[in-house]
Amino acid sequence: MPYTYEYPRAAVTVDCVVFGYDAAALQVLLIQRGLAPFAGAWALPGGFVHVDETLDDAARRELREETGVTDLYLEQLYTFGALDRDPRERVVSVAYYALVDPAHFALAAATDATRAAWFAVDAVPPLAFDHAHILAVALARLRGKVRYQPLGFELLPEKFTLTGLQRLYETILGTPLDKRNFRKKILAMELLRELDEVEQDVPHRAARLYQFDESKYRALTERGFNFEL
Amino acid sequence: MPYTYEYPRAAVTVDCVVFGYDAAALQVLLIQRGLAPFAGAWALPGGFVHVDETLDDAARRELREETGVTDLYLEQLYTFGALDRDPRERVVSVAYYALVDPAHFALAAATDATRAAWFAVDAVPPLAFDHAHILAVALARLRGKVRYQPLGFELLPEKFTLTGLQRLYETILGTPLDKRNFRKKILAMELLRELDEVEQDVPHRAARLYQFDESKYRALTERGFNFEL
DNA sequence: TCAAAAGTGTTAAAAATACACCCATGG
DNA sequence: CCATGGGTGTATTTTTAACACTTTTGA
Numbered sequence: 031m032p033y034t035y036e037y038p039r040a041a042v043t044v045d046c047v048v049f050g051y052d053a054a055a056l057q058v059l060l061i062q063r064g065l066a067p068f069a070g071a072w073a074l075p076g077g078f079v080h081v082d083e084t085l086d087d088a089a090r091r092e093l094r095e096e097t098g099v100t101d102l103y104l105e106q107l108y109t110f111g112a113l114d115r116d117p118r119e120r121v122v123s124v125a126y127y128a129l130v131d132p133a134h135f136a137l138a139a140a141t142d143a144t145r146a147a148w149f150a151v152d153a154v155p156p157l158a159f160d161h162a163h164i165l166a167v168a169l170a171r172l173r174g175k176v177r178y179q180p181l182g183f184e185l186l187p188e189k190f191t192l193t194g195l196q197r198l199y200e201t202i203l204g205t206p207l208d209k210r211n212f213r214k215k216i217l218a219m220e221l222l223r224e225l226d227e228v229e230q231d232v233p234h235r236a237a238r239l240y241q242f243d244e245s246k247y248r249a250l251t252e253r254g255f256n257f258e259l
Numbered sequence: 260m261p262y263t264y265e266y267p268r269a270a271v272t273v274d275c276v277v278f279g280y281d282a283a284a285l286q287v288l289l290i291q292r293g294l295a296p297f298a299g300a301w302a303l304p305g306g307f308v309h310v311d312e313t314l315d316d317a318a319r320r321e322l323r324e325e326t327g328v329t330d331l332y333l334e335q336l337y338t339f340g341a342l343d344r345d346p347r348e349r350v351v352s353v354a355y356y357a358l359v360d361p362a363h364f365a366l367a368a369a370t371d372a373t374r375a376a377w378f379a380v381d382a383v384p385p386l387a388f389d390h391a392h393i394l395a396v397a398l399a400r401l402r403g404k405v406r407y408q409p410l411g412f413e414l415l416p417e418k419f420t421l422t423g424l425q426r427l428y429e430t431i432l433g434t435p436l437d438k439r440n441f442r443k444k445i446l447a448m449e450l451l452r453e454l455d456e457v458e459q460d461v462p463h464r465a466a467r468l469y470q471f472d473e474s475k476y477r478a479l480t481e482r483g484f485n486f487e488l
Numbered sequence: 489t490c491a492a493a494a495g496t497g498t499t500a501a502a503a504a505t506a507c508a509c510c511c512a513t514g515g
Numbered sequence: 516c517c518a519t520g521g522g523t524g525t526a527t528t529t530t531t532a533a534c535a536c537t538t539t540t541g542a
Binding site: 437439440444461462463464465 | 531532533534538539540541542
């Protein structure tokens, strides 16, 4: 045990709130803890930050190790430093939130240490540590930010219908939106590429598919454009 | 040196970006470092987080100790964790930004260790560590947030004129605003108490003084009101 | 009486909202 | 031929933007 310091030090961890959207509900990815404390309880994926990796790297590594999820939209949320967050010792946790299309990833298989699963955000089990609080902060941030940043697309498959996009926004914001006004507004932004494709295997008229045009968004942003609603 | 751990640990610090507004310019409070590294250089006030204090407490303590400023609006900004932020060792810094009316406080007297001073944000000297980067992030946050949260009032004296408020917004946002439209919009929010007082000692017609009504703001916020612009 | 800033309304343009029907498709 | 959701336009209201002169006060 060779690591000795003049003053006591807090441990630094990352915790990740991974949001997914699946057909009807906003979901969050949780892992079931194998070890004490809170063995058996559900928790946010996360863990200790190595002394030679950045915070972002630690968040991505933990997600990969614990859930198998990679390549997602990831953004720092807030840093939680209450004295009694962890019953063992002082732990400062840098929380991240992430957005991902759940259909795009197979969850990591259950191991001795962890099992990962999706839960609807309004039906999560009791969580370990202060993770319920972190989740609440993440949800508030997502609801706030989705209005003025094009985050929603990160939760959808690459190709989506306008109705699908609308339902996503309705789910996140918790309010119904007018179909015609929504389409008018979204299309007026010119951020979507209209594809020559329609959805498949639906028992009614198939809707046209669209794609988010990242490069157009960047170009517009530089010219002072602001995404809104 | 009794504090020993199984794995190496990063040190955790706080750094504070304290904004003030003085008659014409947005300013930031800096301290001049007495000790290495970066001895003699200007830096953001901040320091190590004690193992038995929260992050917020650490930020307030460091501000009090290094600058004498207390009782200010303080909000967590972002946590910086690049590997080489500090040449000595791995340091994770939780940055805060704060808003204060500079006229309300006497800066702490210079000591052997530190000297504190205000600098216009567009004329800061070279800064120690990654503090220039932290300042840039704080400025971006302030400019973004001031539009939809009534933060501006934290930078002004308790009693202010509408023109004073407008100039503050013009300074922060970097754009001129229309006087009539600005007054109309601000007054329509009903967040200001009109006082039976006017400014003193001005060489022209004295303007009426107003006061921000915190309790009205909270009441409106609960009813779903959103401050904007 | 001059200089400096305070204070005050209206009009035009743009944006947001409310709203209902026909169409295409698969079962 | 029926059920399901896809797709479309207009009128109204609300919000924003542009704009200039008179008043008060102290020097």
